[in-house]
Amino acid sequence: KVDVLSLSDKLRDYKVTHQPKSDSVYIWFDATAQNVGVANNENLKFSFDNGVKKDSVSLFYRYNAKNEMVLNNSGGNLLPPGKDFVITSNYFVDKIQPEKWTLVSDSIQQDFTAEIDEKNPFEIHIKSDFKEGKKYSLTIPKETASSFYETTKISKRFDFEADKLENYGEFVLTLENAPTQKFWIQFMTERGDIAYSRYVNESKIDFKSLKPGTYELRILVDENNNGVWDSADFADGVFAEPVYIFEKKIEIRPLWDIRETWKLPLNNLETDSATVTPLNKEEITKPLNPENKE
Known part of the structure; x- marks a missing residue:
């Protein structure tokens, strides 16, 4: 466990995420809304307390407009039998709106559920009654998956096939x-x-x-x-x-x-x-x- 606080006057609205035993801390904020590192490099300072050591660190930050929230299918287009279809995000996933998503097979909409993984909030798990050899298309409209200060800017469609048990x-x-x-x-x-x-x-x-x-x-x-x-x-x-x-x-x-x-x-x-x-x-x-x- 580690507590992190911003020591920079400009950075007041932010979120901190840390997985237990991880050596990394993520700090999320809206750079444009707070004008942090938009025009020039910004020297950001933070204090941390992990119960054993208290200290402060500083780093230089520069806003990059290309750093958008993106969803991907890192598991490939063949879904092993009995497994969830997993979508990965480069951002911590805070909220999803699966009621606006569609899962289709043979032009017929399929029932499914979608959940943010409790242990890894960079993953979304899609559960359904996937049939061997069937092809599926999952459509996720833009702005239906979000992080704290960011949302997906484009719609995504994931095409995949439920692989056969014989493989x-x-x-x-x-x-x-x-x-x-x-x-x-x-x-x-x-x-x-x-x-x-x-x-x-x-x-x-x-x-x-x-x-x-x-x-x-x-x-x-x-x-x-x-x-x-x-x-x-x-x-x-x-x-x-x-x-x-x-x-x-x-x-x-x-x-x-x-x-x-x-x-x-x-x-x-x-x-x-x-x-x-x-x-x-x-x-x-x-x-x-x-x-x-x-």
Whole structure:
């Protein structure tokens, strides 16, 4: 948690957003209405208090008229079975008016719901009874999605198709010695990105509709049940919460139903079918991200 206040006389109307455990703070304001950085670079000053440290920072800001609020489809035009259609925004989404939107398939309007994602307010999730092989068009008129001081300036149409189940695989994992606390079970791509993530407290987890590919499987344990994976704190001598890496890669193939059993160690000395991976210096400075990227 961090409290941020403007120390600049010109900047009085603004919003501050910060996700828990994030190292970034967003400050939103209407530059033209307050004449901030419109004609020249403006030196903006802010104070911050995170409960441990109080300080102030300054930065130079210049208004850019091209920085408009834009909606995009970053997930591609093929929608995996059983998934929401997700729209991403470059701005924090504050309000939407889905009653003015239309979802059409075969020239027939479809029922749907639209919600701003609670954990990631830069995403809008569209839910509907999507049918395999069907093509859809979602139309979002201008000014029906907005941030605090900004709104979408142009209408957008997103064309996509509900992909067939036969193009995806399924993975069922059985855990022995499963953590008593909740944990994230994650599929990592070869690039180290999180492809799929679930926050559960179960000994049997079923992942459906997985894209074919080779993945690394890992578990992040939430020992203190605070909803985030906590890294090490050298100053207070606190260890990082446990991380387990499955001993072999997982290869997902279309229509394959893969089943694995993973025996987690009862303590740090036992490593049968799992490894307790110590974090190196580089990993310690780059906190693991447990957020869902499905």
